[in-house]
Amino acid sequence: MGTGKRGLITAAVTVVCAVTVLAVPGIAFAAPTPTVTATPTPGVGSSAASTVEPGKDLEAVREKLDQLYHAASVATDAYNAAEERTRKQSAEIVELAKKIVQGQDRLDELKDRAGAAARAQYRGGGLPDEAKLMLSDNPQQFLDGAGRVIQGQRATKGLIGEMTRTQQDLEQYAKDATSQWQKLEADRQVRAAAQKKIEKQIAAAKTLESQLEKEEKERLAELEEAAAHQAQTAWLDSGILDEIKGKASAQGKKAVQFATAQMGKPYEWGAEGPKTYDCSGLTSQAWASAGHGIPRTSQEQWKQLKHVDIKDMRPGDLIIYFGDASHVAMYVGDGAIIHAPRPGRTVTLAGAGTMPILGVVRPDA
Structure with missing residues (x-):
């Protein structure tokens, strides 16, 4: 040789x-x-x-x-x-x-x-x-x-x-x-x-x-819930929900079903399931289960997927949050989302308006 x-x-x-x-x-x-x-x-x-x-x-x-x-x-x-x-x-x-x-x-x-x-x-x-x-x-x-x-x-x-x-x-x-x-x-x-x-x-x-005492932790949880409730109420009071009439596509329904089945599973940064998820790990796997691959991160989902107006939103669409597109959730209808919030929390149902919305993207546009 x-x-x-x-x-x-x-x-x-x-x-x-x-x-x-x-x-x-x-x-x-x-x-x-x-x-x-x-x-x-x-x-x-x-x-x-x-x-x-x-x-x-x-x-x-x-x-x-x-x-x-x-x-x-x-x-x-x-x-x-x-x-x-x-x-x-x-x-x-x-x-x-x-x-x-x-x-x-x-x-x-x-x-x-x-x-x-x-x-x-x-x-x-x-x-x-x-x-x-x-x-x-x-x-x-x-x-x-x-x-x-x-x-x-x-x-x-x-x-x-x-x-x-x-x-x-x-x-x-x-x-x-x-x-x-x-x-x-x-x-x-x-x-x-x-x-x-x-x-x-x-x-x-x-x-x-x-470092918080038990009573302080309970009070902190109340403050977090109150802040989320206030944000969601303000979002709903805008009348936006009356304009959202979209129905989920066949693939969107499958994605929502997958995300719903993950509720209660712990958040873990960098995780894509099946036991733990981070925010974009949940949304990317949900759409993968529906037979439609999407980018892995919330920022790339915002960059690469089709943008739709909030009033045209339908179940299965992804809501991107914060000005830096650092969080993503799946819209499931009736003003609600399913998302993996942060460390120490589990995949859960929440109000779509509880965080500052950057915009909405549609994987199967």
Whole structure:
């Protein structure tokens, strides 16, 4: 085996092995539960809290928790996007590695054929063609043989051309594999940075929540519910529900049925089921179950799917929330959504107007 072939095959095998390692669950895509170390915060969950107006203090806590979980949601979208890209890049690298091995095998075959043709020409060489014609007992036989030689020379030239093209293909495959590998490494770093940010935000939120007394947690839950109720009421009071008359498509009904069946399952960032979900993991899997694939992240769902007016919304459509498109839910009718809210919560039914709506998209437009 030639040095060139060994180098290419070694590179291909290395690529395949490396991609295999990346694809192993729990290694590159693991999402470990962050370890939370409580740090006392003045005025929260301590004797100092009694000196501060309870409602006002807890409202500040609620707003802070919203900020922390929103930041975690944004980072989760970045993580999911990078993960989706690495899946595609890994698959591309594997295919390129296969092409490199197949191309090298083809090149070896062409070299063997070219070598055999060259040896045959050498054995038939020696005297010039004119001398062979004069010495031949059968000039016609010689001419026929000369014609075959010409054909053989043309075939050899064709072999050399194919060998050159195959070699060029191999070089391009190697360049493409290197490029994909570099992109893969860059996205791995993006994922790692996003994971650190997610864990940091969630840890801070859990630390803040852990310092609340039981009564404070109950009051905080009441404040969250009141804020959601106020937002939903304001949305409904706009009269928007009277304008929404759309009926679900056949695929939309299937997507809604899937999302409804997931209610009660825990939220987990980066999760796509079947036991846990994040917001876009739920919506993408719901539509996949309906036989219609959509982008993995809420931001890409907003970018790539058809936008529809809120008044034209129908069950199965996706509502994108916040100005940065960091949250998504599925509209199920009657002013309600099903979504995976945030860490510590489960897939649940909520009012469509409980969060700031950026817009609506339709997967099966």
